Amino acid sequence: MKQNSLAALIVLVMMAGCTPSATAPTKMPTKEPTSDTTMTNQATKPEASGKIGNEPEPAAYPGISGTTWSLVEIASMDNSVYRPAEGSRYELSFEPEGVLLVQADCNRGRGTWKETLPASIEFGAIATTRMACPPGSLDTRFLSDLGYTRSFVIRDGHLFLATMADGAILEFQPLPDLHADN
Numbered sequence: 001m002k003q004n005s006l007a008a009l010i011v012l013v014m015m016a017g018c019t020p021s022a023t024a025p026t027k028m029p030t031k032e033p034t035s036d037t038t039m040t041n042q043a044t045k046p047e048a049s050g051k052i053g054n055e056p057e058p059a060a061y062p063g064i065s066g067t068t069w070s071l072v073e074i075a076s077m078d079n080s081v082y083r084p085a086e087g088s089r090y091e092l093s094f095e096p097e098g099v100l101l102v103q104a105d106c107n108r109g110r111g112t113w114k115e116t117l118p119a120s121i122e123f124g125a126i127a128t129t130r131m132a133c134p135p136g137s138l139d140t141r142f143l144s145d146l147g148y149t150r151s152f153v154i155r156d157g158h159l160f161l162a163t164m165a166d167g168a169i170l171e172f173q174p175l176p177d178l179h180a181d182n
Contacts (some may be wrong), residue, residue, distance in 0.1 A: 065115075066094065067093075067159075068096070071091070071171070071175050074168050082141060084105070088106075089103045091175065098113055100113040103144050105139040106133040106135075120150065121150065122150075149162065149164075159172040
């Protein structure tokens, strides 16, 4: 049963990453599929409200900016599943302005991220410390998979990152907002 759910999730994430990459606004107008022609025509028609085209209202597509996530598991397409050891930390914090903060077990890192279209994501180079983590650590696998990530979906409150070429799905659970009190 879990394999069927994983297969369905993989298809969903792959479909999310297959949106056209035309010269489009950073955020698509809606979650509904839109043809390139329709989007281009809408983007060139000013409306009475002063908005251009069919831009979303602020809550129309929340994105992932300002969120922090903890790794639950990495599911490879060969049916291997890797889970962090108890006490280890694998976290991603999507800071505003495109800053990515990473905790990869005993190593910390900082890089960049960009949501290119809804459900499409790109990570820039991630500079990390190079401590030797304990045997069995997923730090190298985790950081490598981040470099190949191309799309994401938030489903049932969890973030799923999909790597290109159907390599793996990284599942994360949300962490509390550390900036809420600031």
